[in-house]
Amino acid sequence: MGKTGRTNQIYTEDFKKRAVKLYKEGKKSYKTLAEELGLRSSTQLKNWVKKVNEGESFEDLRGRASGNTESNPLKGRNKTNFNSIEEERDYYKAQVEYFKKAVSKSTRGGIIPKSRRFEIIIELKVRYPITWLIEIGQVSRSGYYKWLKTRSIRENKQTKQRLLKSHIMAIHHTYPFYGYPRMEVALKEEGFHINHKKVYRLMKELNIQAEIRKKRPFFGKKPSVIYPNLLNRNFKALKPDEKYVTDITYIQVGDSFYYLSVILDLYNNEVLAWSISKRNDLELVLNTIDQLTQKRNVYGAILHSDQGFQYTSKSYNKRLKELGIQGSHSRKGNCLDNACIESFFSHLKTEKLYRSQFKTEKELIQVIEEYMYLYNFKRFQKKLNQCAPVEYRITLAA
Structure with missing residues (x-):
């Protein structure tokens, strides 16, 4: 391994000739003379002596064309014999x-x-x-x-690659939040079985990439005063209806705000119930719970939320006791304790709401319904073995 910080020493032609003369006239070895002259290696001196003995020049020809060095733009093996x-x-x-x-x-x-x-x-x-x-x-x-x-083979390969790129662009326009791992799965569903490295390379050539969601800040760690944190960031459920998470997010429509309440099953990340209202109140939360009880047996399940005023109210706690649901609260001001539902809202906004035009409540509800269907039935997830939530639940139940 070469020593760091070294630079190549350039010696003049006169210096080289003097070194060779000293070697020939004296009785010193290559090594001894090299040390006296300050050369890094005795091999340099050997090479100079060899060049003089063979009648070669000290001129450095590295990087130059061998043979005829005259400028001749008409390159090629010139033909010399002609019939006419x-x-x-x-x-x-x-x-x-x-x-x-x-x-x-x-x-x-x-x-x-x-x-x-x-x-x-x-x-x-x-x-x-x-x-x-x-x-x-x-x-x-x-x-x-x-x-x-082999020209036709190359042209066919290029044609297939152009077709593949067009499919990648089409998928990117529909799902701009797909990175190369999801893009690979989407292409397989369309019949293109290719390696993820090729998908990455083609996306790089097309100058496209997944849109990155903003990271949320981390806050303090104060314990809950209402319900203990039963979930404790253990977001894995072994069966359906074992662990639920819920939260509320706001959506701006013109000058007005609407509030969306959602309940998610951690077993397969399926949206089980959702409700929308102009008011961020207790009624919105209770309506969402009522939808959940109409679809699932909730007795004994854990329902985790943050410490919003709706989830710490007496009416909310009373409803949970009536239904046999175990309440669980995040630590105060710590959104990471409810990361799954926060992640869902982030996907909803970046993948659908920010890309849609809606001016009325009816249009907003239609957009949300479309995404809920996409999320539950079409949108595959790596956690679910590249299956959509409903598909995953049905497959394991069969």
Whole structure:
């Protein structure tokens, strides 16, 4: 391993000649003389002596073209034997035309890839013999015909890749919150079985990525004074109707605000009940609970919420006792204790509400109904083995 911080030392031609002269006139070894001259290695001195003995120059030719260094833009293995003046004229004419096309297609500092050279040969082969063009392009005859034979395969591959990119763009426009893992699953559902690394690369080429939700801040850790935190951030449920989470979020419609209350089953993240109102009051919460009891057997289940005034009221606590539900509260001011429902509201807003136009309550309810159906029946989740919540519940129940 080379030492860090070192830079290459450049020695003048006079210095090299003097070093060689000292070696030849004296009786010192390469190593001893190198140390006296301050050389890093005796190998440098050996190389200089060898060059002098072989009659070579000390000039550094690295990075320069070998052989003829004259500037000749008409590259290629020049043909020297011609049958006629016309043939010689046509050959040089082909050389000039090839050079013009090569300059227009050059990349990476003037380097012409072989595939580009083959394309130029195809364009010019109508007017000039293949043997000339192969010489001028500095390619082999077998390489050219191999490239020509596999051309259709490459074109088919490019066509398939363009089709794949169009599907990725279509999915991105519909679900702009999909990253490459979800995009891979969505493509498989459409019949494209490809590796996630390829999906990542194509999305990078298309300059698209998932929209990132804003992270919420973390607050203090004061214990609840109403119900103990039975959930305690254990968001995994072993069976349906074991653990519920609930919360309220607000939605702006013009100059007005609407409040959405939702209850989620932690077993499969399914939305079991939701209710919307212009008032953020106790009635909104109780209506949501009533919807839940009409669909599920809630006796013995845990219903977790934050310490909002609705969830700490006497009427709310009375209703839970009547239904046999165990109440659970987050620590005060700590939204991470109810992270699952907070995450759901974030998905709802970024994936649907912020992308929809609604001016009335009726339009808002329609938009929310569409997303609830999408979320429960269509939107697959990694936690659920790439299944939608309802599909996951039905599959395990079968």
